[in-house]
Amino acid sequence: MIRHFTKHLLLAIGLAFSFTSIPVLAADAKAQIETPKLMLRISADGKTIVDESGKEVARFSQDVKVNPKMNVSDRLPGCMRCQPECVVYEGERCVKWIRSCTWDFDCK
Numbered sequence: 001m002i003r004h005f006t007k008h009l010l011l012a013i014g015l016a017f018s019f020t021s022i023p024v025l026a027a028d029a030k031a032q033i034e035t036p037k038l039m040l041r042i043s044a045d046g047k048t049i050v051d052e053s054g055k056e057v058a059r060f061s062q063d064v065k066v067n068p069k070m071n072v073s074d075r076l077p078g079c080m081r082c083q084p085e086c087v088v089y090e091g092e093r094c095v096k097w098i099r100s101c102t103w104d105f106d107c108k
Contacts, residue, residue: 038080079107 040057043050049058081104088096 038082040080077107078103078105080104081107 038057039052040049042048043056047060048056049060051057080101082099082101084097085100086094086096087098088094
């Protein structure tokens with residue numbers, strides 16, 4: 001159950017964030033970029049993943065619904081870590097970026 005849930009969670013989150021473009025960065029593409037942290041939780045109906053403000057960031061497949069136990073916090077352990085990834089180059093210059101995100105369960 002947990003492995004199945006994690007697979008769907010990562011797929012949904014990856015799809016939600018993978019097509020978001022990032023403005024072209026400064027000339028130094030290797031500059032340090034602070035990785036934003038995003039705390040997520042399961043919605044009350046168990047069909048979506050929402051952020052801290054309650055905004056829906058991912059929706060489970062039509063046949064997937066998460067029913068957390070009542071004695072367990074509805075907050076998912078960890079956080080989302082995103083970094084820019086270049087997908088289109090013109091010569092040596094990056095002209096198209098996407099935000100690549102992974103879920104970090106340790107989130108320190």
